[in-house]
Amino acid sequence: MIDIRQKLEEIGAFEPHADDGLLVCRCEEVTKGEIRKAVHEGIFTIEEMRRYLRNGMGLCQGQTCGRLVKSIMAAELKETPDYVEPASARAPMRPIEMEILGKDQGGAYE
Amino acid sequence: MGRIENHPILGASPEGKLVTFYYNGKPMEGMEGEPIMAALKVNGVMVHRYTAKTHEPRGVFCAIGRCTDCVMVVDGKPNIRTCITPLKAGMKVETQYGVSAKEA
């Protein structure tokens, strides 16, 4: 069980850093500062962060920034990186045109 | 940036067929079947697109189709990963602004 309010008190208030403008999610253009600030707004999981800021929601689906976001969030939460669970993986693993999917009837060609 | 004509380990580059493609309307040459990215790089093109939110320039980053930073408008279709899409004769390759070929 995580007591969000207590955890927020433990980590203290958001303090701006010089490198807050640094881009983390290249696809959706989300910065380090935005991620750090969101933690102080109660966003503690990658699942929530993706939904809140759209990091990892773009074309590459977080394949590039996932690890970076995890470590930024963990540092802000004053925890080790494994405290923050990675985003769950979903099909399709690569972007696919709808018309290609649309032809699929569940089988394979000989 | 150029091609590696003769490599100490890999030897001479494989012979390919030189074809013409169009980069923002300008004719350029590249090897048929090589990734569009390779042909652009040989022609000195570094910027593939400008991002939607902050209009930053982007180019090749991972070169294996994962990061999707190198996407361009190819034959009218946006978001084509140029690092893994083979070059064909006559292809129209355009700088992508956000998700379209025109500057917003």
Add this chain to the structure above:
Amino acid sequence: MNKTADVIIIGGGVVGCATAYYLAKSGTKQVIVLEASKSIGHGGSCRNGGGVRQSGRDVRELPYAMYGIQHLWPTLSEELGVDVEYTQKGNLRLGKTQAHLEKLQKLADNAKAVGLGVEMVDAKEVQEICPYLSKDIIGASWCPTDGHANPLTTTLGYYKRSLEMGVSYYTDAKVALLKKVRGKVRQVILTDGTVFEGEHIVLCAGYESRAIARTVGVDLPMTKLIDEMFVTEMQPHMFDIMLGTASADFYGHQAHHGSFVFGSECGYEEVTDMEDPSKLYTNAMTLSASCRAVMDYVPCLKGAKVVRSWCGWLDNAFDGVPFIGDCKDAEGLTVACGFTGHGFGTAPAVGLMLSRIVHGEKTVVDISALAPNRFKPNK
């Protein structure tokens, strides 16, 4: 850790967070929200099409669906300090056959009877409203006051704002049972044994509400069903309306940043069987079937690339409308569940009404038809 409160809300979804917000806004000092998973909005709240619509709804739901659109949604972004991307540009419910049109006509007539502006439009008008749609569409119902919003930022917006206003949230806090004290439901006991106690318990935990309510002898007749959605890469801006079809082939819209979000089924959902429901697997056919369904109505999207699919559980009430209200046979317990896949758009109104119920005030509209004990045998 504070384990007593005026109100304990079970379920950190959009309904739970909205209820917490409206309670805090109306002056309730101590509100605790318990979320079973690690993330706020882990369930259906963030796994839906974002429809904020009135058309197509059961008449029992319409009054509060309309109330929310008239009074709550327009100012929600400013109120929460988070862009919920509310877009009120109308909803087209599309038909391709005469049977479809008859069905749509019936729904429209029902809605009109309670004062909702819904009209039938012909093929030409459909093209005028949205030129991207298939020419095979012969007509549609059109509700210009419908729209869509971003369910992710709406849920988290309510969470963030209510947190700022003093609501306490606990995640990874799975409820095992409720317990009565002196005849009144007061205690909420977690699977780890932690006991929370409140003057009032609000249960809005989706399908899981059924098992929790049962621990105090209340049955909420509903089943669960898994549904899949997908999202495309960013596309140039095309249209702002919400789309649905008469035969429920798909639903969805273009989100503000350009992606299209659609939901659909492959027909296998009713018999989906999985060992571990928390994994939220879909099967290998749904995504393709969904794409076919969408392309049948919006063929110009064929080149759009799908970047992600996901799924979520629906809590289907036996008669298709939610259970909202006090449990007459379990004093102290108020429920809101069984939203049957269309709860997101009404969540602000439901949250507001729940806060009123907790305060013993009249709900903004009459919802007695949604009473949790409404199930009666039909023979």
Add this chain to the structure above:
Amino acid sequence: MDIRRYDMIVIGAGPAGLSAAIEAAKHGVKPIVFDENARPGGQLFKQIHKFFGSKEHKAKIRGFKIGEELLAEAEKFGVEVVLNATVVGLYPDKEVTVKIGEEIQHFKGDSILVATGASENMVNFKGWTLPGVIGAGAAQTMMNLHHILPGKKVLMLGSGNVGLVVSFQLMQAGCEVVALCDAAPRIGGYGVHAAKVARCGVPFYLSHTIIEAEGDEYVTGVTIGEVGPDWKIIPGTEKHFDVDTICLAVGLSPMSQLLDQAGCQMKDTRGGFVPACDAEGQTSVPGIYAAGDVSGIEEASSAMIEGRISGITIAEYLGFAEKEEKESRISELEAQLDTLRQGMFAPANRGKKIEKTEEGIAISENLLVKGFVSDEEIGRFPGVTKQRKIHPVMECTQNIPCNPCQDACKRGCISIGSNITSLPVVDKEHECIGCGLCVASCSGQAIFLVEEDVEPGYGEVTMPYEFMPLPVVGEKGIACGRDGKAVCDCEVTKVRTSPAFDHTNLLTIKVPNDMLMKARFYRAKKEAAYD
């Protein structure tokens, strides 16, 4: 058009996937292997350096050749390899959806092996999104697959084996590597790889990281700075380089998304998000296996053995092999794997600072921070002896599992012994004939032949040379030291190439006798100058 069913579906035709398919096919299993790339072999095809290990690990064979060998073996045993086939989903009931060409196809396997390998980690700094900042893997892909130059002047970030190997490859392709930096205080990769780069004149900046990639539209320069103990830049330590390319080699992460998607139990480790699996690669879902980097980052050599272990395990799981057969094969393979996991760079030693070799010799401090062993330090290692007559000088100073030099010398001048990680020792009793096979066989390019007094006052140094253009006999140039700095003028006296050397040319230069233990690299006159 129904779902196609296979005994075994392998996802990824890299070293692990191909090895597993081959091993299973040897026992009668009919595997199908999918790979999203146009060429099989995974990263092997980008690896043009010679591998370490012993014969059974395909030591001294270049990565891409190993890829070709694996492919030929797969073909021989009837393994079906489908290329340009991207597995986009892995579902319960062991169903995979594969994008092949413009179609999605469905396959079901009685067993599934996920061998999807790894992807590169990234690090962010100001300007990291500028065109010209690329992954080290991207550089390898450009050079070794597409035969194009990633840039002209490159700064490499990362001193692990990938950073070191790719730096060398960049120079082989014709790029200039202006510097190699790493935030860590010590070089992470093999000392021999670092030494190859350092003697080409590349400066190493340890405890340094990138402050900013400069440029408006693309990279035109980079500023690095020294990091203090708090990982912050120490003011005043900034250094600027004009570069057009910045290469990032900051580690790899398992590409385990498919396993997660299929519902396999996962573990969040320092090395990435990996499936919980046993020594044979069995995940928490019966019939789904993982092998190679996807289950934890190691070298390609280990991935091949892990693949074979999973292959025989799957053969037994499917009833194609007997339990005893499996067990004896696995114990054989595990012994090979154990060998590879020994030495200073063993997984168990990750992150540890090793002070002494297994022989009790102090590790070269200079090597760990500058990339080369200093003239003062080199004499203490057993491969380095002082003799007048021609003899090998083996500048192998760290315990890594590798022994091709021992096999290469038919005269018995080199001995490593039964412990594969031991440092090579020069046996003075046996006479070196200067054949140079040891020089060409050393995957770390750490062996030189040295002979005093080939003419009065002058001796000869023979070195491995893998650059273009190849110098010609009689050419006058400059001999450089281990640090890449010019030490004296020299003359090329011999250039040997042979199929047996496999593109490692042997270059012999004549230098004054007192330079024989210093001169370790050759530069043509026009490109070198004395400081």
